Amino acid sequence: MSVNSSVTEPAVTVPPVEVLVRRVDPEVPLPGYAHPGDAGADLVTTTDVELGPGERAKVGTGLAIALPEGYAAFVHPRSGLAARHGVTVVNAPGTVDAGYRGEIQVTVLNTDRERSVRFQRGDRIAQLVIQRVERATFNEVSTLPSSVRGTDGFGSTGGHDGA
Numbered sequence: 001m002s003v004n005s006s007v008t009e010p011a012v013t014v015p016p017v018e019v020l021v022r023r024v025d026p027e028v029p030l031p032g033y034a035h036p037g038d039a040g041a042d043l044v045t046t047t048d049v050e051l052g053p054g055e056r057a058k059v060g061t062g063l064a065i066a067l068p069e070g071y072a073a074f075v076h077p078r079s080g081l082a083a084r085h086g087v088t089v090v091n092a093p094g095t096v097d098a099g100y101r102g103e104i105q106v107t108v109l110n111t112d113r114e115r116s117v118r119f120q121r122g123d124r125i126a127q128l129v130i131q132r133v134e135r136a137t138f139n140e141v142s143t144l145p146s147s148v149r150g151t152d153g154f155g156s157t158g159g160h161d162g163a
Contacts, residue, residue: 019065020066022063030063031043042127042128045060045106045120046060048119050117051109058106066101074095076129087110
């Protein structure tokens with residue numbers, strides 16, 4: 001039996017999740033995706049800030065959101081800022097719960113040991129990823145079922161300088 005490689009399956013489209021947005025700062029843009037298929041929507045800073053080597057700062061995005069129940073938003077670092085300038089998000093990813101209605105703020109950190117980095121109002125500083133999340137019921141037990149991994153933790157699979 002041969003497979004016809006010229007037949008393409010129809011694209012699967014996932015309906016977007018409706019996220020309500022309130023502009024705390026009326027001049028900032030709504031979060032937006034740079035490319036089709038991007039997971040993260042860009043967030044910008046509302047203030048000018050300079051971070052010296054090793055410094056961190058909390059910056060506002062000028063946006064507040066209302067997520068549907070069962071969803072959370074996660075603030076991730078931008079890979080270009082990390083690669084070019086050593087800038088990351090301190091608590092990456094930062095979690096925005098469905099019930100939070102305040103301004104989304106980002107704690108950025110300059111990990112470069114020698115150079116400062118400067119952001120101006122409107123610069124993209126992070127990205128927002130919306131994800132469905134499950135609620136768990138926690139049941140206490142005296143013992144857990146066994147698994148292949150067991151209690152092996154940090155470094156248990158080997159790797160850099162490991163066995």
